[in-house]
Amino acid sequence: MFVHLYMELAEAKQKFIESWGKLGSEWGINRTMAQVHALLLITPEALTTEEIMEQLSISRGNANMTLRDLIGWGLVEKQLKPGERKEYFFADKDTWNIARQVAKERRKRELDPIIKILDELTKVKGDTKDPEYATFNKSVTDINKLAKNVDKTLETMLKAEENWFWGSVIKIFK
Amino acid sequence: MFVHLYMELAEAKQKFIESWGKLGSEWGINRTMAQVHALLLITPEALTTEEIMEQLSISRGNANMTLRDLIGWGLVEKQLKPGERKEYFFADKDTWNIARQVAKERRKRELDPIIKILDELTKVKGDTKDPEYATFNKSVTDINKLAKNVDKTLETMLKAEENWFWGSVIKIFK
DNA sequence: ATAAACTTTCAATAAATTTTGAAAGTTAAA
DNA sequence: TTTAACTTTCAAAATTTATTGAAAGTTTAT
Numbered sequence: 001m002f003v004h005l006y007m008e009l010a011e012a013k014q015k016f017i018e019s020w021g022k023l024g025s026e027w028g029i030n031r032t033m034a035q036v037h038a039l040l041l042i043t044p045e046a047l048t049t050e051e052i053m054e055q056l057s058i059s060r061g062n063a064n065m066t067l068r069d070l071i072g073w074g075l076v077e078k079q080l081k082p083g084e085r086k087e088y089f090f091a092d093k094d095t096w097n098i099a100r101q102v103a104k105e106r107r108k109r110e111l112d113p114i115i116k117i118l119d120e121l122t123k124v125k126g127d128t129k130d131p132e133y134a135t136f137n138k139s140v141t142d143i144n145k146l147a148k149n150v151d152k153t154l155e156t157m158l159k160a161e162e163n164w165f166w167g168s169v170i171k172i173f174k
Numbered sequence: 175m176f177v178h179l180y181m182e183l184a185e186a187k188q189k190f191i192e193s194w195g196k197l198g199s200e201w202g203i204n205r206t207m208a209q210v211h212a213l214l215l216i217t218p219e220a221l222t223t224e225e226i227m228e229q230l231s232i233s234r235g236n237a238n239m240t241l242r243d244l245i246g247w248g249l250v251e252k253q254l255k256p257g258e259r260k261e262y263f264f265a266d267k268d269t270w271n272i273a274r275q276v277a278k279e280r281r282k283r284e285l286d287p288i289i290k291i292l293d294e295l296t297k298v299k300g301d302t303k304d305p306e307y308a309t310f311n312k313s314v315t316d317i318n319k320l321a322k323n324v325d326k327t328l329e330t331m332l333k334a335e336e337n338w339f340w341g342s343v344i345k346i347f348k
Numbered sequence: 349a350t351a352a353a354c355t356t357t358c359a360a361t362a363a364a365t366t367t368t369g370a371a372a373g374t375t376a377a378a
Numbered sequence: 379t380t381t382a383a384c385t386t387t388c389a390a391a392a393t394t395t396a397t398t399g400a401a402a403g404t405t406t407a408t
Contacts, residue, residue, distance in 0.1 A: 006298065007294070007298050009298060009310065012314075015295060016310070016314060019288055019291045019292075023288050025202070026202050026283075027202045027284070028199070028201045028202040042309055042310040042313050042314070043306075044305040044309040093309070093313055093316075095316040095317060095319070096320075099320060109200075110197060110200050110201070114193055117189065117193045118193075121181070121189060123181075124180065124181045124183060124186040125180065131218040132218060136183065136186065138267070139216050140186075140190060140216070142267075143215075145269070
């Protein structure tokens with residue numbers, strides 16, 4: 001049996017797709033969506049639905065819905081080639097763009113809605129002398145502050161320049 | 175039918191528990207774990223397993239395992255009252271501590287392992303002229319840089335002082 | 349040593365989430 | 379207008395994840 005000492009490209013690709021999928025699912029992102037994204041990230045050309053189905057062994061329905069989702073997240077774009085009916089899919093490979101897109105979407109989908117709810121909960125009136133109320137109010141208010149702090153930080157990040165990201169963060173935080 | 179114009183404390187508590195659970199599950203945290211955490215965050219005194227089971231309508235097994243997990247995340251501590259056999263559970267209510275703990279754990283559990291894998295994948299050799307290899311190598315290298323940047327930022331954050339968090343972030347990022 | 353008062357474990361079950369695939373829908377060429 | 383080449387949809391099935399509850403384990407008091 002042949003045992004290789006270093007990883008081959010094909011093996012490395014598989015490992016990357018698997019790991020990216022795992023990380024995604026640990027962070028509440030559909031595993032297949034992360035895997036399709038990973039595949040497109042390491043593929044130079046745009047791929048068809050058919051090719052993605054084959055490479056990841058997934059069904060047409062799954063591939064189709066996942067690709068729509070990725071487009072919805074702003075991570076993948078559809079390409080049409082002249083003279084061809086079928087659609088090609090291509091992933092933006094700029095890491096800074098990817099990070100921004102993901103931050104932008106998760107802020108919109110998950111952070112902003114909870115801030116809205118926390119704002120409501122903060123308004124609930126009660127007897128300040130009542131420890132039940134006092135504890136509720138303090139925790140909700142504090143978490144709301146935290147959430148708004150994160151929200152503003154993300155907003156600033158989204159507006160920021162790429163070089164800020166790669167350069168300044170570490171220096172500033174030192 | 176009685177319709178109230180503002181939210182009652184009991185209703186608000188339920189809403190908070192439900193929302194915190196939903197946010198947790200969107201970010202890959204077990205919904206029940208987030209709900210138990212939420213309950214403890216808005217409760218002034220330490221609670222017994224029995225009380226948590228009742229308030230959230232969950233089984234003893236579930237309550238027990240969830241509480242162990244929360245202790246493992248450094249978010250909840252066990253309290254023993256003199257003369258009593260049963261254990262009481264109390265949540266740290268300091269938002270900054272909570273944020274730090276969560277960041278610390280997710281870094282250790284999810285970020286560091288993927289960095290290790292990306293380091294391996296970055297080492298894979300190949301023909302630089304081959305677009306398949308070039309694209310793979312560039313994407314993996316870039317994502318690795320991003321991951322390490324996030325890792326270092328978290329490390330700095332973990333070391334940082336509380337007032338840095340509440341004050342500086344926004345100012346620095348402006 | 350035994351019982352009482354708890355906590356822990358984990359196989360079985362339930363619930364939630366994801367995936368499939370075939371039918372229906374769309375678009376463009378023949 | 380018909381057919382071919384696609385894409386989309388979604389109910390049913392498969393898979394994954396979470397929960398239950400009862401039995402086993404532990405600790406302390408009697």
